[in-house]
Amino acid sequence: MIKNLAVAVSIFCIHLCNAQNVYLSKVEKTNDNTDKFLYKKTESTIDAQYLGEIEVQGFSKDDAAVFSLIYKKAKEIGANTFSFKPFGNIDGTPQPLNPANYRIALYYTPKEKLADQNGKLYVFASSDKDQKININKKDYLLTPRSYITLDIIPGEVYTISTKKLLGSTIKVQPKTNNENLYFQASSLKVKSDTSGTGGLNLKSGDIIGLEKSYADFLSLIYVHNKP
Incomplete structure (x- = not known):
């Protein structure tokens, strides 16, 4: 009892x-x-x-x-x-x-x-685990509740992968630098949000593409670490 x-x-x-x-x-x-x-x-x-x-x-x-x-x-x-x-x-x-x-x-x-976007690639960590990622053959360690940003070069291919066995890889090629790209290395299995009202809009294994509204919120409550 x-x-x-x-x-x-x-x-x-x-x-x-x-x-x-x-x-x-x-x-x-x-x-x-x-x-x-x-x-x-x-x-x-x-x-x-x-x-x-x-x-x-x-x-x-x-x-x-x-x-x-x-x-x-x-x-x-x-x-x-x-x-x-x-x-x-x-x-x-x-x-x-x-x-x-x-x-x-x-x-x-x-x-x-509304202010124009500043042509940056945002990569957010998960909320509770360290995450090793690789961007264009350079390694980064994302601590929980943190994120990094990289300047976008128009036409350049950005290959983002997780440092895991059977991990995920995403390749993007921005045509201009007047928009931002947002991704999260997630330790969770998250379903994509297809409502278009502020959530997740792209998923590949443990790398998730984020809609700007949600990414803006994460950039408020997470710590920005300079790579």
Whole structure:
């Protein structure tokens, strides 16, 4: 009886530690746009209309599920762009992002005012395991919840492979450098999202092509490591 109770308490604690609440903490106004995307707002973005804020409480390794909740909340008030809104320290300085508790500011930005993409290749790690990858015969080690970026050279073929027995390989050849490419080396078996509303849109074994909205979210909560 006591043993069963201890097991039950342990399971409850595990779920509690991994529970994550996502809610609209502030709504200033709403917008009735039907944009399907939710992109990260850059410092150069102009004419972004502030709509409200989302707060995320609790840590989760399932970043796709968390993004899905954030996306739904953002669309409730018509947001199509977002940015990190840090909490403040006692002395007024901003706190760094804490993946167990953070805020996201929501905006509506006219499509013509969105900043251009910067012609980079993004490769994200998984949320819980180190991942060795190879890009054009150069090895990289991706630590959990991190990512690297490489400048895109138009016309060059980029071969991305995982350093595993029977691992996956993807080859891409960008024609221009006015778009970004996003991939994730995943330790999980993830299904592709065919809805077009912000998820995964390409999969080859343990290398996954990411839609920009989800990739922008990962670039917010993951650490950028310079290769």
